[in-house]
């Protein structure tokens with residue numbers, strides 16, 4: 712039985728127009744991520760990590776090359792097609808949480824369900840509370856995000872990412888704004904999500920995350936500088 716890839720990136724380039732011409736942020740990157748992997752994308756600031764992750768999420772499009780993710784060739788989808796694909800398949804977590812400040816924590820989770828319409832309406836409220844309990848902030852459900860600690864806000868963002876039960880979790884420096892103890896607790900949530908079968912890709916420049924992931928991909932100047940992906944992908 713061959714392992715199924717949840718992500719395949721073929722010869723992807725991303726350039727940005729700058730005063731001097733074109734800046735190459737991602738430079739001919741190819742990689743495969745099998746279902747169930749737990750991947751850290753590491754590298755210095757400016758190495759192209761966010762640019763690559765945003766393309767995996769269909770937030771940004773490659774200048775050239777193709778990306779297959781969660782059963783779709785992303786380049787073939789329209790903007791609304793990408794939004795629908797993302798809603799069904801991807802849970803996103805950001806460094807600065809990006810919760811809607813005027814909604815309560817539970818409303819933030821419910822909004823993600825309303826937007827995607829995958830979870831039956833009658834189940835949404837119970838599911839939102841179950842997810843908040845699961846990430847350890849059930850008691851904060853009716854509070855506004857600004858009244859929560861950074862770690863609690865990131866837990867809320869993880870609950871929101873899980874709202875529609877996505878097979879793929881993509882996170883961009885999810886612990887970058889947290890103290891180390893809080894960061895460890897958040898990282899163990901990602902480990903749990905991976906243990907239950909979700910594919911998890913975490914962008915980070917932190918060493919501690921590399922200890923718990925299965926695969927590391929190191930970017931340098933937009934290129935894959937090192938990867939142990941091939942060594943861990945065994946039938």
Ligand code: ADP
Nearest residue numbers: 727728734736755756757758759760761762763
């Ligand atoms: P990382 O997440 O590893 O810090 P990024 O993917 O954010 O790196 O950025 C990679 C490179 O691309 C950086 O040099 C950055 O300045 C440049 N870059 C990112 N976004 C843009 C943009 N919109 N326009 C021009 N350059 C950009």
Ligand code: MG
Nearest residue numbers: 760761762883
């Ligand atoms: Mg970044």
